[in-house]
Amino acid sequence: MQAAATVKGIPAMLERLHVKSEASTIDGVRVHILTPDTIPVENQGKVLVHVHGGCYVLFPGESGTPEGIIMAGDGHYKVISVDYRMPPEAYFPAAVDDALTVYKAVLRDTPAKNIGVFGTSARGALTLELVLRAREQSLPVPGALASGTPMSDATKTGDSFYTNEKVDNILVSRDGFCDAATVIYAKGHDLADPLISPVYGDMHGFPPTILTTGTRDLLLSNTVRVHRKLRRAGVEATLQVYEGQSHAQYEFDDTLPESKEAFGEIASFFGAHLGK
Structure with a gap:
């Protein structure tokens, strides 16, 4: 029901942001190719890989594309949004494996320095996990990352799990639906594994990252x-914190000035680092 409600608003969003969406597959992985009407010269030859959120269980198919549509429309980049497998179709590590499959396919035609990877929430963690997985396979890392409010520690370690409990009107509680969904995705696997909780991974050699x-x-x-x-590992990393916002609220409505500001910062970050 949530996915269906989201899909209803997508045609208007595509029209509003002047973006074309095309469902496809890349090496067996479902994707949506999001192409803005206008791609400036400086963004041509560059590709952004988008991984959607939803606590690893929500927003299948087209319902996972709105963040990618906003980035394509406001940032004027070609975006490939990955519709990775989710429970009950598949469990850990299906999400990161599907994202890496698409990334490897893009690498065949695009230099790593011209590829950006972005996502929010579970997908914020997936952007980090993808780099960890890529290094395991001796692949070049992307030119830049945008990791939005990443679910980087599924073990519920961290001050704001307590100070912002029932203050955050999206996730609400550290013991709420998102924690339960992540446990389903993990299917008995250690939640401290860096491919589920990437904050425990080695981040030396990561690309520039905006959070x-x-x-x-x-x-x-x-x-x-x-x-x-990231900073302790010597990585260039930018942290932007918005006043009064709960989890991922900057991506819920593309018409709001807060959304324009956040995605403008992310697009500028990609512009400063991709191709370098």
Whole structure:
């Protein structure tokens, strides 16, 4: 029902942001190719890989594309949104494996320095997990990452899990639906595994990364801890924290000035780093 309600609003969003959406598959993985009407010269030859959120169980198919549509429309980049397998179709590590399959396919035609990877919430964690997985396979890392309020620690470690409990009006509680969904996805696997909780991974050699969160976000600490982990590893990392925002609220309505500001920052970050 949630996915169906989201899909109803997508045609108007595509028209409003001047983006074309095409369902396809890449090496067996379902994707949506999101292409803005206009791609400036400086963005041509560059590709953004988008991984959708939803606690690893929500927003299948087209319902997972709105964040990618906003980035394509406001940032004027070609975006490939990955419709990765979710329970009950598949469990850990299906999400990161599908994202990596698409990334490897894009690498065949596009230099790594021209590829950006972005996503929010579970997909914020997936952007980090993809880099960990890519390094395991000796693949070049993307040119830049945008990790929005990442679910970087599924073990519920972090100050804001407690200080923002029932303050965050999206996730609400550290013991709420998103925690339960992640446990379903993990299917008995250790939640501290860096491919589920990437804050425990080695972040040396990561590409420049921009992280986004809000002062009321249950995952504020998850985001801050990743920022510090990246900085300690010598990685260029930017942290933006928005006043009064709960989890991922900057991506819920593309018409709001807060959304324009957040995605403008992310697009500018990609512009400064991709191709370098």
